[in-house]
Amino acid sequence: MPDSASFGWALLGPGSIARQFAAAVQGLPGTHVAAVWGRSADRAAAFVAAAGLPPQVAVADLHLLLASEAVQGVYVATTHPAHGPLVRAALAAGKPVVCEKPLTPGARETRELIELSRARGVFLMEALWTRCLPVYQGIARWLEEGRIGRLRSVASSFCFPAPYDPHSRLFDPRAGGGALLDIGIYNVAMTRWAIAAAARAGAAPQPTSRAVLAALAPTGVETSVAAQLGYADGTTAQFVCAFDRLADNGLTLHGSLGRIEVPTDFWQADAACLKRPGEDEVWLRLPHAVNGFEYEIAEAMRCIAAGAIESPLMPHDESLAIAQELDVLRGIAGAIASPDSASPA
Ligand SMILES: NC(=O)c1ccc[n+]([C@@H]2O[C@H](COP(=O)([O-])OP(=O)(O)OC[C@H]3O[C@@H](n4cnc5c(N)ncnc54)[C@H](OP(=O)(O)O)[C@@H]3O)[C@@H](O)[C@H]2O)c1
Structure with missing residues (x-):
């Protein structure tokens, strides 16, 4: 009881x-x-x-x-x-x-x-x-301390092979299927998080340019998306999300003086590494108390x-900005709209 x-x-x-x-x-x-x-x-x-x-x-x-x-x-x-x-x-x-x-x-x-x-x-x-995981608080401290200098690019992948099944929620547009809504949302959310953390800003700006390569399933949702994003200050980001391959599933922040790597499964990470030329690697390891949730x-x-x-770690405006970005990327990819989906707000 x-x-x-x-x-x-x-x-x-x-x-x-x-x-x-x-x-x-x-x-x-x-x-x-x-x-x-x-x-x-x-x-x-x-x-x-x-x-x-x-x-x-x-x-x-x-x-x-x-x-x-x-x-x-x-x-x-x-x-x-x-x-x-x-x-x-x-x-x-x-x-x-x-x-x-x-x-x-x-x-x-x-x-x-x-x-x-x-x-x-x-x-x-x-x-x-992911935004609540302790390892990202440690990464934020590295960024604030300028340990990698100025953040110039963010690269990430979130991919896993899932057999095509039009009835699976992953591929069914009526169930909100597609790689962007299911997994690419982590790439978008953590790219935004890193850019905001490096700038010590409450939120990242939206990209000013985008290039998207996508493959669609027969149901009209994205099986894979490779995206390049450009920002007004010259920062760039790239990510791949896909249901048809394996990837390292890491996240790397490239700076003018070094880089920070979350080597694998960045969405559930408990470790990160700081690499600077001529210096020993610095590892941050924070195992989850239960399972990360x-x-x-x-x-x-x-x-x-x-x-x-609302939570400062995942505020309302951030949910909206991520949803708007996913709408734009799904539109460029040519993906079929989900039932509740609408044009960018
Ligand atoms: N945070 C994470 O790491 C993470 C990981 C995976 C998924 N997710 C998210 O979690 C959500 C569920 O994913 P899942 O993998 O748990 O899916 P799942 O195993 O298929 O479970 C979905 C649940 O939703 C219920 N459901 C489906 N349509 C419904 C409706 N119209 N009304 C009421 N209940 C309905 C299903 O009920 P029935 O059993 O009756 O069909 C089932 O209980 C998704 O939004 C996904 O993006 C998050």
């Missing part, structure tokens, strides 16, 4: 990422999984059993769940097009929300959700967990306790 001061999370959408989130909540002191809702009561019950939670944690009625005083925060973990209606329902019920990325498949709806959060005064955060959970709980409606 959790004590009355423990923060109760409700999980909506009992799929694979919700399992990771539940494991992190279970490994973090002061919080617990209070409720799990899925459109299939059987799958929600099976999720609860597999997580070792009491059966009554599976709740069939979403409105009862959102009205429950046992719920202090809602985590939305459905596929992307179902995020919007669930976020709206939770915010309308006054429940703080952490919603999986992308917040919505297009910038128009992302803006609507942010406006609702602001109008209701209720916390909303896109679950871009605990940092975004702790950050959301910290903000909610402080009465904030």
Whole structure:
């Protein structure tokens, strides 16, 4: 039995990422999984059993769940097009929300959700967990100290081979499929993060030029995207995201005096290396306390306790800027629009 001061999370959408989130909540002191809702009561019950939670944690009625005083925060973990209606329902019920990325498949709806959060005064955060990982705080310190001089370019890859299946959420446009919304969002988000951190600015500017090479699946969504981005001050960025290959999946920040490498799986990184000519490498290793999701959970709980409606690590305007950039890149790639997707806001 959790004590009355423990923060109760409700999980909506009992799929694979919700399992990771539940494991992190279970490994973090002061919080617990209070409720799990899925459109299939059987799958929600099976999720609860597999997580070792009491059966009554599976709740069939979403409105009862959102009205429950046992719920202090809602985590939305459905596929992307179902995020919007669930976020709206939770915010309308006054429940703080952490919603999986992308917040919505297009910038128009992302803006609507942010406006609702602001109008209701209720916390909303896109679950871009990478921005909450401790290793990026260490990288930010290196950038602030000028350890690589002036940041000149950012390079990253996020690729994995997935067999083509028109019914998989990765390839189905009705499920918000496509490499940019699923994985390229990390490349875009962390490129923006690095440029802003290096400039000690709240946010990065949008690129002033873009070149995009994309391959589309028969369903019309991107299987692979290689993008080059240029900024007004001469900084450049490049990234590849793809469902048809393996890559190093690292992120490198190139500066005028050295570089910082996140050697692999940058979206879940726990290590980074500083390299300067003529000097020994400096490694930063910060293993996750649980599985890495605990940092975004702790950050959301910290903000909610402080009465904030957004997190400085993943503010509303950043979610909107990322969604706008993804709209532009998907447009250049010629990808089919997702159901909730709209032209850049
Ligand atoms: N943070 C990360 O590292 C990370 C990693 C992977 C995915 N994600 C994000 O997490 C989300 C879910 O991905 P996943 O890999 O967990 O997918 P998944 O395993 O397919 O699970 C999706 C869940 O959404 C539910 N769902 C689908 N459509 C729904 C609808 N219209 N209404 C209500 N529930 C619906 C599914 O229910 P049924 O079982 O009934 O179909 C299932 O419970 C995506 O937005 C994805 O971008 C984040």
